[in-house]
Amino acid sequence: MSSDGKGHAYIATEGTGENPRSLLRIDLSKGEDQVPEVVAKDIPKVVRGFTIMGDYAWLTDGTYLFRYSLAGGSGQVPSKFKVTTTLEKLEASEDGKFLYFTRQDGGGNESIMRIKMAEAEPEGSPETLAKVAETHVGSIRLDGKGGLYYTAGYPGTSGQPAWLYRISDSGTGQKGAQVMSGKMEELWSLALDENNAFVAGSGAIRRVGLKESPAPVSVINKDPKSFVDEFLDGQGNLYALDQAGVLYRMENAVPSDSVDAPVVVKPAEGAVVAARAEISGTGIAGATVTVKDTTGHVIGETTVAEDGTWKVTPAQDLPTGEMTIVVTQTVDGDTSQEVRRTFTVKAPPAPVDPSKFSQWVLRDLTGDGKGDVLAKDGDSGKLYRFDGNGDGTFSEGAVVKESWDYTQTVAGDFTGDGKADVMAQDGQGRLLLWKGDGSGNLAADPQVVSDWGMEQTTAGDFDNDGKMDVVALDAAKKELKLWRGTGNASAPLADAKFLTKWAGFTQTTASDVDGDGRADLVAEYDGSLKYWHSNGSSSGNPFDKPQFLTRWGAFAGTTSGNFDGDKADDLMAVNGAANQLRLWRSDGQPAAGHNPYPGPQVVHLTIPTNSGEDEKHQATKAETVKTSNHR
Secondary structure: OEEOOOOEEEEEOOOOOOOOOEEEEEEOOOOOOOOOEEEEEOOOOOOOEEEEEOOEEEEEOOOOEEEEEOOOOOOOOOEEEOOOOOEEEEEEOOOOOEEEEEEEOOOOOEEEEEEEEEOOEEEEEEEEEEEEOOOEEEEEEEOOOOEEEEEEEOOOOOOOEEEEEEEEOOOOOEOOOEEOOOOEEOOOEEEEOOOEEEEEOEEEEEEEEOOOOOOOEEEEEEEEEEEEEEEEOOOOOEEEEEOOOOEEEEOOOOOOOOOOOOEEEEOOOOOEEOOOOOEEEEOOOOOEEEEEEOOOOEEEEEEOOOOOEEEEOOOOOOOOEEEEEEEEEEEOOEEOOOEEEEEEEOOOOEEOOHHHEEEEEEEOOOOOOOOEEEEEEOOOOOEEEEOEOOOOOEOOOEEEEOOOOOEEEEEEOOOOOOOOEEEEEOOOOEEEEEOEOOOOOEOOOOEEEEEOOOEEEEEEOOOOOOOOEEEEEEOOOOEEEEEEEOOOOOOOEEEEEEEEEOOOEEEEEEEOOOOOOOOEEEEEEOOEEEEEEEOOOOOOOOEEEEEEEEEOOOEEEEEEEOOOOOOOOEEEEEEOOOOEEEEEOOOOOOOOOOOOOOOOEEEOOEEOOOOOOOOOOOOOOOOOOEEOOOO
16 A cells, blocks of 8 residues: 555555456545546556556566556556566655665575665666565665664564564665664564654554664554554545455554644645745744755745744745645754645646737725726636735736626726626627626626717716716717716716717816816827816816826726726826836826826836636626616
């Protein structure tokens, strides 16, 4: 029996009746009713040694080494190697560089040997680490710290003595071994952690304390069964296999006097995280917490704070895909049991190409007082939300709608519930409303607000009555019109009101340029950006005569919102010449001759890698459009 350290046990069966000899995989997270998965069939009739190394299982029938792929399928044909005679008791180094085994000579003596591995194949000739005279080796295990432990005596012979020994895992021709325990009986198998050895035979499982001298031996389980193999799962649980092929688990087999293992809070088991995601949890104040990968590479190390918390942020990107971390804590030289956490590291996000996005909106969609960005990806057709951090940076894009076949997109609280909603025009020329939930999510189905067919649609509270109004261009008549907000969810807009003739203007957006609480109007004309201050009129035209703001070159998608949480709205637009998304922070002082928008900052947005690429040609679920009492 062996374990891959990823929650699976592997057992080589002898086969009975119609069942062939097989290599089976057992999911340790499932119960006893599970059906083991067959990894390989027709394995050697006699298995004298078995171990897992990386992606392979290695077996020996005493003469040859057989290599099976853990993912190769039950009908696979193993690779076969001849390295020496009478191979037994296999053990693999954690880094996959060496395969250890025992060899018996004709005189009844055994040797502990190893052979170098290269690309999952034996390389060169084996070397002898030590000879074990006049006894039989029951099991060998590496401790990962330069030591090899083995049980030796007369395993399987009732009443015969046996001991636990230790030698170096690398020195050749070693004379004598360090005796790690007093005399015990019938040692068949061995499992190790950093502080303890667990030895099993007929009728009992014993614990040997490795950090105390003389090493204490205690019986932790009495049972008439004969346990032939065992392993620890790194979380204090011991798994033992009896002669009948039944696998047992002993929870919390590690004694309570060992250093408690740290608790890993983040990432959660099975979570999908960024390449430098925070790894954090709780532990013993003052302890040193070490986070490694399964190859032993140190990801980070830190000291547990006085409040019992700790945090490690990887200095380098973690490898993409599923990975397992190994976390321990050390107090006064004693190291706890390992805690393993498996999660998936997602690929680094892909940068947004501003030229391929449209329907730009800058508005607080999540209710945290910071402007967020809403935009459509022209490649995938998805509508993304980028949550603002208040400093001109934004989180990785999250898909709000899988398909966005709409134009004239605007956002604001149109229903009077204090939550940002979204309006847009569909292909039939209707203005639709999606209610927001206050967290940036939109209702599954929209409601019809009005027949539309307008252009340059923008939204803002122009009279500061707390209700979101809409301004848009009736292109056929070249008229700019105003629809005042009602705050009524069923009919959020009043009838249209003529404002002024509107020809030659583009990039129209509502923006509270001076921070007085009333949305003003901003638009481009002949390369200049102009500004119409709102006088707050709730009945007439609320806009004063225009003022020049600044030159406005090759910009597109101009929108406005308060990204930093101050009083004045800021501007955002795409610079087509540089293919950059730029953000201008307003100083709130649009006085004559003064540009309230100093030099812009470049905004870098990202979306999940390959987001939508595999799905952009697939059909999406149709929305149900609800009819409201619109005007």
